[in-house]
Amino acid sequence: MLIEPKILKGFRDFLPEEAAARKEIVHKLQTLFESFGFQTIDTPVLEYTEVLLGKGGGETDKQVYRFNDQGGRDVAMRFDLTVPFARFMGRNEAKLPLPFKRYHIDKVWRGENTQRGRYREFTQCDFDIVGTDAVSADLEILLMMHEAFETLGIDDITIKINHRGVFSHFLQQLEIDEQLIDVMRSIDKLAKIGEEKVRELLLELIDEKKVDLLLRYIKPEESFEGSIEMMRQLCGGDHEEIRRLEVLYRSFQELGVEDRFFLDTSIMRGLDYYTGIVYETFFNDLPEIGSVCSGGRYDNLASLYSKTKLPGVGSSIGLDRLVAALQELGRMEIHHPAAQLAVFCMNPRLQSYYQSLAREFRRRGISCDVFLEPKKLGPQFKAAERKNIPYALICGEDEKERGKVSMKDLNKRINHSMISIEEAAEIIVSANSAEKGT
Amino acid sequence: MLIEPKILKGFRDFLPEEAAARKEIVHKLQTLFESFGFQTIDTPVLEYTEVLLGKGGGETDKQVYRFNDQGGRDVAMRFDLTVPFARFMGRNEAKLPLPFKRYHIDKVWRGENTQRGRYREFTQCDFDIVGTDAVSADLEILLMMHEAFETLGIDDITIKINHRGVFSHFLQQLEIDEQLIDVMRSIDKLAKIGEEKVRELLLELIDEKKVDLLLRYIKPEESFEGSIEMMRQLCGGDHEEIRRLEVLYRSFQELGVEDRFFLDTSIMRGLDYYTGIVYETFFNDLPEIGSVCSGGRYDNLASLYSKTKLPGVGSSIGLDRLVAALQELGRMEIHHPAAQLAVFCMNPRLQSYYQSLAREFRRRGISCDVFLEPKKLGPQFKAAERKNIPYALICGEDEKERGKVSMKDLNKRINHSMISIEEAAEIIVSANSAEKGT
Structure with a gap:
């Protein structure tokens, strides 16, 4: 019962x-x-x-x-x-x-x-x-x-x-x-x-x-x-x-x-x-x-x-x-993002690598939601959208080996392939300060 | 009863x-x-x-x-x-x-x-x-x-x-x-x-x-x-x-x-x-x-x-x-300052002036406790000390007329006479960042 x-x-x-x-x-x-x-x-x-x-x-x-x-x-x-x-x-x-x-x-x-x-x-x-x-x-x-x-x-x-x-x-x-x-x-x-x-x-x-x-x-x-x-x-x-x-x-x-x-x-x-x-x-x-x-x-x-x-x-x-x-009065902010960056789970064996990437972003003041289950890209995009997360980090073995990341701007639908962590963080930080400036 | x-x-x-x-x-x-x-x-x-x-x-x-x-x-x-x-x-x-x-x-x-x-x-x-x-x-x-x-x-x-x-x-x-x-x-x-x-x-x-x-x-x-x-x-x-x-x-x-x-x-x-x-x-x-x-x-x-x-x-x-x-383990911070700056009450007729000074400091991220009652300097210093406030703004008609402030560093016991609000704020902000840096 x-x-x-x-x-x-x-x-x-x-x-x-x-x-x-x-x-x-x-x-x-x-x-x-x-x-x-x-x-x-x-x-x-x-x-x-x-x-x-x-x-x-x-x-x-x-x-x-x-x-x-x-x-x-x-x-x-x-x-x-x-x-x-x-x-x-x-x-x-x-x-x-x-x-x-x-x-x-x-x-x-x-x-x-x-x-x-x-x-x-x-x-x-x-x-x-x-x-x-x-x-x-x-x-x-x-x-x-x-x-x-x-x-x-x-x-x-x-x-x-x-x-x-x-x-x-x-x-x-x-x-x-x-x-x-x-x-x-x-x-x-x-x-x-x-x-x-x-x-x-x-x-x-x-x-x-x-x-x-x-x-x-x-x-x-x-x-x-x-x-x-x-x-x-x-x-x-x-x-x-x-x-x-x-x-x-x-x-x-x-x-x-x-x-x-x-x-x-x-x-x-x-x-x-x-x-x-x-x-x-x-x-x-x-x-x-x-x-x-x-x-x-x-x-x-x-x-x-x-x-x-x-x-x-x-x-x-x-x-x-x-x-x-x-x-x-229609003035309550209701789209509070769960995080600024979603780290997609492309390969479950890379979990600690994903956590180490997230740690790098967090150190730069960027909150990260590490996705925990390997799913197809569609459901992961959907989850990020539902949580109002504006960026997704989409990394596999390739990125890991080359010490790079691939990131997608989910609002503007722009892909940033094989960039450095610094570059990725910079994109997010400058978008944030631009938003605050307006 | x-x-x-x-x-x-x-x-x-x-x-x-x-x-x-x-x-x-x-x-x-x-x-x-x-x-x-x-x-x-x-x-x-x-x-x-x-x-x-x-x-x-x-x-x-x-x-x-x-x-x-x-x-x-x-x-x-x-x-x-x-x-x-x-x-x-x-x-x-x-x-x-x-x-x-x-x-x-x-x-x-x-x-x-x-x-x-x-x-x-x-x-x-x-x-x-x-x-x-x-x-x-x-x-x-x-x-x-x-x-x-x-x-x-x-x-x-x-x-x-x-x-x-x-x-x-x-x-x-x-x-x-x-x-x-x-x-x-x-x-x-x-x-x-x-x-x-x-x-x-x-x-x-x-x-x-x-x-x-x-x-x-x-x-x-x-x-x-x-x-x-x-x-x-x-x-x-x-x-x-x-x-x-x-x-x-x-x-x-x-x-x-x-x-x-x-x-x-x-x-x-x-x-x-x-x-x-x-x-x-x-x-x-x-x-x-x-x-x-x-x-x-x-x-x-x-x-x-x-x-x-x-x-x-x-x-x-x-x-x-x-x-x-x-x-x-003796590791709880117990000297939390009530504010970073005390604005002393030197002349009760200047209350709104003190509030306007405080507003200038607050806009620069500096918290201000405006003292509300005209008292001798001794009790005001004592109150600031008791509240762990590190700086005091001590301004009368003189400072007001000249558009300047006088500030005292209560820890180092240094007086800064007739400086601008910008200079005073800068002293506090740079002391804060130096402290964080150590």
Whole structure:
């Protein structure tokens, strides 16, 4: 009796081409984060439930994969990378220089509803600066978001910024305090249900005059500076937080990146957690897929675990949503070659010779897939094509005796007979650099 | 009330330096595997328990993290990367070209006893070729093992090979059949309990004459060829499997790597699973840490899930044991710099200028940690030192106005005042390439 090789709903296999494309995105992000002096850490996938869920009661709690382990301990799989980071800082703070810049790219698990392209196993790419409340840290995180999309070749996104602290001033001005959470939740639904419905929700909470002012506040001006001015008016004057937004905008201008940022006074980010700037990132042509990179500034990362106050600012790219967006826009590279050169098996007795040829190419930075079974040329060409390998080395006793190789360019269908290894390698390398140049 | 930020026994946090060192090893292995045309795949961390454990009953079963998920499904966390690979092939076989060369580097979980430096969360680096029984595949896997250690700068290891098929012939010759599993288990204990104790165990299973022959068989000759000859004698003549070993050894010689391989007739690899060659890899100066890379040839990978017969050969590097060995030998790089250049914060109003300077260096491939808080020079030097950053950019209004930078080489304690960005970058790049050259 065979076992059906099924997988759980919301979980996925990644075949080589998609796995390679995802790995390439992750590698580019790692390289970028490290170029900013960010260091990676690693934390366990399983933690004590009481440590992960803290005082609990949140929406995510029900979604957490939680069980008793062999020793009867109540354990849970991490549902994000932020809580483990907070726990990590609580535990290792003394060993780390502050401010600490860390990134962490890995899987997390939530037993959510799998509708609307949500997965139960998905990958987050987090980057945070903790231990400082300097605006320079806000700037750096926002620049990194900008650079992250640049490095992925994505220039049609907009990073929408807001400031929770400024909004709090505005709500104080309106004398909205008790209804604060409900008001924010209502506003958070703006993109989904539209202004009219939000208005109805708000009217259940506060009086009409306040509703009008609120709806005015969350309608940003076209220009960043215009929205700052509007904030200043509706908040009844200047505030340090408004000046922070101005510093940020001036910095964007000085760095020539201001076009990518939009001050959107309706961005709330549900979590109570955030206290300063908050941001979300949308594809201009695909806003409906939701934010692909979000975060903000928080007052105290590890308050559950440590007396040390750790203010910080961070952001997280949702790899799966990003990939879904790129696929929908037709921009995922799906022809990742298994290798640059296939070494055909013309004579099984020459296996170690083929391996020694491959070694010569590998030493020159050219990846080689040595074909292992003697087959007719047709099937070998077909295998190379299926693996997107652009060159084939086709050598028998003749080539071996003369210390030469014969190579075929499978795209251009050009044969290079009886050339040296150096010449063959040179053909591949220069074709590669020509391709990168275009 | 604070929550104690504790972690589960057998699980670990990795601080930046160790995380970076581990990441570098993994990156080198990935690059090597890809240079051989191996492609990565990804599979879920959680699977249906019935799929992972199959008919069950193995030793690992008790160690598996297993529970009911929110939907009442009986699920388990993967305990190795082989079973998920078998399941993956059963599910996706039709979409893959055969032979298929895959690698997979990721975490697995086993609730084992945490004594003797064993962890409950650990990382395996698997590489396999499935869909062929050609000896050329055995050769390629063994060469990759050799190259893996070369690329990590480790040249004091020995790969010990044996052949389960030859051993089976020998046991048939001895008319040992029913006691086969127990005999193999006894021999597997040789390194741990010594020959005398193994002899006692064997005498409980088979008669003395057979025990003597067995103990003779599992004592390899010094030379690979000598052991092959001994096998031939004790197996009562030649066998295809013995000729396979000869082909392998001749190939090692042709490729000049024969010194790293040793034919050890006592290597058994507990699993019933293996049918052809088996191998283990030991540090010459640290054999007691156990094998750091093991595997073998199997008849049929996915027999539980598919009617298609998939013979293959594979190997797995245990990252944690490898790192433990390197640490014990004092060979783990632990001074991984957070960045190559620290941009000191001399004037907080110059933040966007510092970011623009950093951008110039990053464009030239130099990672930059922009310091975010205005502090005295002393603490900034200290922070750079603590992060192992070798250069500091120390710029104020003066430098900015003149379009120059001042840089300090923190190791050599040399100041470079009022130089251009190009000159500064050149100093760092040429120091880097000089270091690589030595």
